[in-house]
Amino acid sequence: MFVNSLLNYDNKDKLDDDIVFLKSGEHEIMVKHNGLDSYKSKYVRVKGKIINGVLIEHVVNKIPDEFDMKLFNRFVELNMNFGSIF
Structure with a gap:
């Protein structure tokens, strides 16, 4: 799942000790x-x-800023609808 990051704390809702709240679409993920x-x-x-509704981080991969998220989301949507092709 891809989510907005904390770059300059844009899109940041909350930061609580060792928990960050990230947005993925309309959802918030702890x-x-x-x-x-x-x-x-x-x-x-x-x-x-996930333990008790919190994602315990094991690995974080940075995605380049120029990554076309709209195109990726379109691919995921097509993959879900036409899984036999992929």
Whole structure:
């Protein structure tokens, strides 16, 4: 799942101790982070395990700022609808 990051704290709703609240579309995701440096790009990919409604971060991948998220979202939508092609 791709979410908005904390680049310059844009799109940041809250920051609470070791928990960040990131937005993905209309949803808010609580992430227990291992450091905010990993969230300093426009988009990030967070892998982890959900425990009691909180995503416990294991790995954060920065996505380049020039990444075309609209095109990627379109691909995901097509993949869901036409999975046999992909």
